[in-house]
Amino acid sequence: MVAGEDRDPVAQLRRGVAEPCVLALLRAGERYGFDLARELAGVGGLVAGEGTVYPLLARLRRRQLVETTWKESAQGPPRRYYRLTAKGKAELDAFVEQWRQFRFTVDAVLEGDR
Amino acid sequence: MSTRTDRGVADYLERLDDCLGTLPGATRRQLLEEIAEHIVEARQALDPEDEVGLLAILDALGDPEAIAEEALGAAPITAAPRSDVVVPWLVLLGGFVFGVGWLVGIILLWSSATWRLRDKLLATLVVPGGLLLPVLLLGMGGAASACTGSGGPGLPTVTHCSTHGFVLPLPLGIAALLVTVLGPILVAVHLDRVRRRA
Structure with a gap:
């Protein structure tokens, strides 16, 4: 743990939303880990690097929100694909609803005294 | 592990393994495996001896310390029985x-x-x-x-x-x-x- 990071509210926030964001990336269908890591790191500000996506995926898998399957790839070794489980889908839907509320509330408070 | 680039990959994975400290065996193995797969996948677009390209891949992956922190910080959530x-x-x-x-x-x-x-x-x-x-x-x-x-x-x-x-x-x-x-x-x-x- 980096001292001081715990007190950085943006870092805390990022930590909280990274998991639902991974679930959201899987909503359209299964993806393989490499692809997920690239995209999530590519949007900037959500994860520290491509590598940190993997512990995050492991956590989602342990909570049975995602599951993995192996698929042959045209070039190179077989790939590990991730997909949403029914539980993961439910968790994502719940988060989306809560996030809308949350965003509205925070915006209202932050902009209230302008 | 003959070339410099292969050694670079091995060093990176070793550093990660060292950082993972108390992470339980199965979780640790899978994480190392997935990071290794990621590097293999990313290197397919490169010349095997392309050191600069490899450095860019490892840089995008991030510090082993940061990956380990994410993995170990998550450990309590795994809720030991x-x-x-x-x-x-x-x-x-x-x-x-x-x-x-x-x-x-x-x-x-x-x-x-x-x-x-x-x-x-x-x-x-x-x-x-x-x-x-x-x-x-x-x-x-x-x-x-x-x-x-x-x-x-x-x-x-x-x-x-x-x-x-x-x-x-x-x-x-x-x-x-x-x-x-x-x-x-x-x-x-x-x-x-x-x-x-x-």
């Missing part, structure tokens, strides 16, 4: 609970991700039954010494007892007793320490 607390006790003393307590402890031990394979093997083999075994040994020794004690009436009974208590060399018997007593205690302490660190 509550039964972990009693496992060291059951492995040590469970043998006295109708003999099956030790077995229950071993089953809980093997089904928990808190301990690594070597901890599990250690606890299972040193010493099966925990402290029940030395107590049984002591019981047999006591019975043997009692026999010789009855054979010698009068004052020197005590000395007769101790010399004839064990048929095999006495130091060996004491050593065996010590090992079977200390072994399970040390193993239980070790299990508990691993549990607290996890």
Whole structure:
């Protein structure tokens, strides 16, 4: 743990939303880990690097929100694909609803005294 | 691992492995595997000897420390089973609970991700039954010494007892007793320490 990071509210926030964001990336269908890591790191500000996506995926898998399957790839070794489980889908839907509320509330408070 | 680039990958994975500290075996293996797969995948677009390209890949992956922090910071969320607390006790003393307590402890031990394979093997083999075994040994020794004690009436009974208590060399018997007593205690302490660190 980096001292001081715990007190950085943006870092805390990022930590909280990274998991639902991974679930959201899987909503359209299964993806393989490499692809997920690239995209999530590519949007900037959500994860520290491509590598940190993997512990995050492991956590989602342990909570049975995602599951993995192996698929042959045209070039190179077989790939590990991730997909949403029914539980993961439910968790994502719940988060989306809560996030809308949350965003509205925070915006209202932050902009209230302008 | 002949080329410089391959060595670069190996170094990176080794640094990551070193940072992962107490992460349980299966989780750790899978993480290292996935990061290695990621590097292989990313390198497919590169010349195998392209060092600059490899550095860019490792840079995008991020510091091993940052990956480890994410993995270890997440560890409490994996929620170690509550039964972990009693496992060291059951492995040590469970043998006295109708003999099956030790077995229950071993089953809980093997089904928990808190301990690594070597901890599990250690606890299972040193010493099966925990402290029940030395107590049984002591019981047999006591019975043997009692026999010789009855054979010698009068004052020197005590000395007769101790010399004839064990048929095999006495130091060996004491050593065996010590090992079977200390072994399970040390193993239980070790299990508990691993549990607290996890």
